[in-house]
Amino acid sequence: MMGRYDDEVAGLATTLDDPGDLDVLLDRVGDARVVMLGEASHGTHEFYTWRAAISRRLIEEKGFSFVAVEGDWPDCDRVDRSVRCLPDAPTDPRDALATFERWPTWMWANEEIIDFTRWLRTRNAGVDEDTRAGFHGLDVYSLWESLREILTWLREHDPEQVPVALAAFRCFQPYEEDPQQYALATRIVPTNCENEVVDLLVRLRERAVADGAGRFGAWQNAEIVAGAERYYRTMARGGRESWNVRDRHMDHSLDRLLHHYGPEAKAIVWAHNTHVGDARATDMAEAGEVNIGQLARERYGPDQVVLVGFGTHHGTVVAGDAWGAPMEVMPVPPGRRHSLEEALHGAAPPQALFVFPRDGRPDLLTDELDHRAIGVVYHPERESWGNYVPTVLGDRYDAFCWIDESQAVRPLRVRPTSLAEPESYPSGV
Incomplete structure (x- = not known):
């Protein structure tokens, strides 16, 4: 055939x-x-x-x-x-x-x-x-890493916004940087950190648009926190919708980068x-x-x-x-x-x-x-x-x-610090 x-x-x-x-x-x-x-x-x-x-x-x-x-x-x-x-x-x-x-x-x-x-x-x-x-x-996975990056940047460049970032960080703190704990918690009780994350995102988005390139990294990290919170919450409900949350996040990230680099960017x-x-x-x-x-x-x-x-x-x-x-x-x-x-x-x-x-x-x-x-x-x-x-x-x-x-790729020997990340669908692609 x-x-x-x-x-x-x-x-x-x-x-x-x-x-x-x-x-x-x-x-x-x-x-x-x-x-x-x-x-x-x-x-x-x-x-x-x-x-x-x-x-x-x-x-x-x-x-x-x-x-x-x-x-x-x-x-x-x-x-x-x-x-x-x-x-x-x-x-x-x-x-x-x-x-x-x-x-x-x-x-x-x-x-x-x-x-x-x-x-x-x-x-x-x-x-x-x-x-x-x-x-x-x-990608969308770096919820806690991106929160820490935001806090570090704000403390140096925009300390007035630190309380907003801390509110988001403290909301996630009980889950010990374990997305599976957070995802499970949103299924058991009708509470999550969405409001804190949205507040943080809105503040950083507004200031990035107003102030230009210097804030782009903080804004992008805030978009990741918002996307990751939504991704983990969606995974907890089961089904395949989390795939779409992740790919739509990557699509939006790509578009933000193209705008950041300018109208002729490729x-x-x-x-x-x-x-x-x-x-x-x-x-x-x-x-x-x-x-x-x-x-x-x-x-x-x-x-x-x-x-x-x-x-x-x-x-x-x-x-x-x-x-x-x-x-x-x-x-x-x-x-x-x-x-x-x-x-x-x-x-x-x-x-x-x-x-x-x-x-x-x-x-x-x-x-x-x-x-x-x-x-x-x-x-x-x-x-x-x-x-x-x-x-x-x-x-x-x-x-x-x-x-x-x-032939197989040639990896560096790097020791991962956490294996708590939920498996992405299908089988890590």
Whole structure:
């Protein structure tokens, strides 16, 4: 059955050997404002290195303003300060990455990210400060970390607002920085910290709009506190709505960053395929789920957004066998029968780039095929009944990077301080 796509695969594929082979993708990007680069796992070496190669060319040749990742704002802010060569920041981004504590630390604290952020710092050191490319986190999890960042900033820059921040901090204090305790408490009794958080957010939002760039970080941390409170409260009710809370938060964070950088700003996003690939081209839509790829197309227009998926047929990956479990290198078995991975394995070069035509699309791009999705929690032995998302490839992405045999990412050895974070749906993607 899969052999019927062989001619189509061969006709669409460009061999991917070095960054020069990305010309066809940069042509497709054109004047787009947002490029989202996915991954089929959170622990594959080639996904990180090719995203870095694409991002380097976008920054150098297309003037992209920043990279925004599926990570926490406070952690990534330390990296951002390093890569933008700020005087109070580490001179080596590795030192900032080594402070990442939230499981799974290997997602960003890895050698591949060190290589990219060191390049970014070197590049930024040679250009004017206002054209230096940033590195930011989009995610929603850092409730307590963001509250502490707000308090620290207000005590130095706006002490009149400290009581408002302390009210929010004290409301959460009984839960001992355990989001599961907070989420459970909102189910048992009709009380929560929403009013305190909203008051804090309104104050910081108003002052950020009035006073400009100096308050942006405090405002963003307040948006995270508000989003995290809503996310954990929604998770306690069960169901999948928390997925939408999280992706809508990331969408809003991306839009705030674009406005912060200015009217000519352009963004690169690194996140899992399940966030990047348009949800409407998968079974996520039937479940009522949205994602940042879909939301970006709706917000900026499909001509201003380029979505790039990634995939692999077999190899190794870093993951855990349960939420909070020690990371380990696991095998990635061959793609299952009748999947996209099986089709590409049979006909594509070992490393290939597919840039999809806008019209006259072959069956490979219009048929629904199962497409692998590996989270931070992974059980290779269960792939026969899980880890695949029904996908119409040509609608989900604008382009696709294929790695037939992939290798595990190279993590830094960072010890997480807490394993209390609720597992995100589905399985940490």
